[in-house]
Amino acid sequence: MEYIKDEIVVCNIGFPSKELYHIKDRPENFYMLGSMGLCSSIGLGLALSLNKKVIAIEGDGSLLMNLGTLSTIGYTQPDNFILYVIDNSVYGSTGNQRTHTESTSLCGIARACGIDAVEVFQEDDLRRVIEESLNDSKSKVIVVKAEPYNEKVENIPLHPMYIKFRFMESIKPYRKKNSNK
Numbered sequence: 001m002e003y004i005k006d007e008i009v010v011c012n013i014g015f016p017s018k019e020l021y022h023i024k025d026r027p028e029n030f031y032m033l034g035s036m037g038l039c040s041s042i043g044l045g046l047a048l049s050l051n052k053k054v055i056a057i058e059g060d061g062s063l064l065m066n067l068g069t070l071s072t073i074g075y076t077q078p079d080n081f082i083l084y085v086i087d088n089s090v091y092g093s094t095g096n097q098r099t100h101t102e103s104t105s106l107c108g109i110a111r112a113c114g115i116d117a118v119e120v121f122q123e124d125d126l127r128r129v130i131e132e133s134l135n136d137s138k139s140k141v142i143v144v145k146a147e148p149y150n151e152k153v154e155n156i157p158l159h160p161m162y163i164k165f166r167f168m169e170s171i172k173p174y175r176k177k178n179s180n181k
């Protein structure tokens with residue numbers, strides 16, 4: 001969030017959204033409630049229909065549940081979409097059950113879908129890649145390899161309908177002229 005100005009952020013269900021809320025809540029944040037794997041699809045849809053940079057923060061477990069989204073991102077390639085995958089190799093929000101990313105390369109799959117994708121392991125590399133990707137005009141997938149860890153944060157105290165309508169209001173100025181969605 002240090003690097004975010006007025007970009008739109010869509011965040012994975014569970015601890016990632018709770019942590020994001022506690023780091024910096026803002027109308028342009030959309031917190032997933034319920035669905036796994038749809039943060040990247042919703043982010044892509046927003047990027048295709050808005051004149052604004054859209055950032056989706058996905059988890060490895062969630063992305064594995066909806067791998068087809070990488071194919072759709074690779075096919076559509078909007079120039080305003082960045083997908084971060086926090087790859088801790090576990091379903092961290094529900095007790096660290098292991099996912100399959102020790103053997104499956106999400107970065108490799110994204111590349112095979114024609115997307116410019118990188119894998120980062122160190123904080124300084126991540127900071128460099130964040131800055132570069134925010135200045136670039138192309139679709140990008142950034143797989144951030146991480147240790148499992150959740151901050152001790154409370155649930156988001158906002159009603160889901162409030163999150164939805166606050167978010168919809170905040171993106172109105174960026175709607176493409178021909179988009180009535």
Ligand SMILES: Cc1ncc(C[n+]2csc(CCOP(=O)(O)OP(=O)(O)O)c2C)c(N)n1
Nearest residue numbers: 014034036059060061062090091092093094
């Ligand atoms: C279809 C579905 N199955 C299970 C859940 C319960 N659930 C919520 S968050 C989560 C783990 C998400 O793991 P990951 O995407 O890797 O993110 P992390 O929590 O590790 O950051 C699970 C299993 C759900 N919400 N939806």
